[in-house]
Amino acid sequence: MKLIRNLYEWVLHWAHTPYGAIALFVLAFAESSFFPVPPDVLLIALALSVRTKAFKFALICSLGSILGGAFGYYIGYELWYAGTSFSNFANFFFDYIPGFTEPAFLKVVSLYKKYSFLIVFSAGFSPIPYKVFTVTAGVTKINFLNFLLASAVSRSLRFFIVSSLIYKFGKPIKKYIDKYFNKLTLLFVILIILGFVVIKYIF
DSSP states (O other): OHHHHHHHHHHHHGGGSTTHHHHHHHHHHHHTTTOSSOTHHHHHHHHHHOGGGHHHHHHHHHHHHHHHHHHHHHHHHHHSEETTEEOHHHHHHHHHSTTOOHHHHHHHHHHHHHHTHHHHHHHTTOSSOHHHHHHHHHHHTOOHHHHHHHHHHHHHHHHHHHHHHHHHHOGGGHHHHHHHHHHHHHHHHHHHHHHHHHHHHHO
C-alpha cells in the first residue's frame, strides 16, 4: 500500500509542472495496460488548476487511455501464452501488477465469452482495473474494431463526466467525485445496459 501511495503522490506532483498534459496522456496510456494509478487523479488536479481547459484535459486523457487499451489488447493477443501455459510475461502481471490477479483474469475471460462489447463498455467505468479488461480482450481475441469502439465511448464518457463536474462546480465537487464516482458511473452503465436490453426486446 505504501508503494501505491507513493505512486499516487508522484502522479499528483505532475499537476504542478509544465508537463502536466503530457504526463496525463502517458499516465492514461499506461494505466490501460499496466500502471496501477488511475488517470482520474491527475485529470481532476489539472482540471481544478485551469478549469477553462477541463475538456481539453479530458480529451487528452481519453486519447491516451484508448491507445493504451489498444496496447493492452496487443499484450494479450501476442504475449500472454507460451504454448498452452501462461508466459513469463503473464506471470509477471499476476505477481506484480496491483489488481491484476489470475482469478480476476479468468472471471473476465468467462464474461467476454458471453458479452464482448458490453463488457468492454462497462469496464471503461468499472472500479476493476481497466488493464484486466484490455489485456483479456486480446487474449480472447474479440473483434478489435468492436473493442476499440467500446473503449473509446466508455473511456471518453468517464473522463468527460469528471471534467464536466469540475468545470461546473470547481473544487467543492472534488471530494464527492473521490467518494462516489465509481458508484455513480456504475449506475450510469447499468442504465445504459438496461436500455440496450429494452431496445433488443422491443425492436
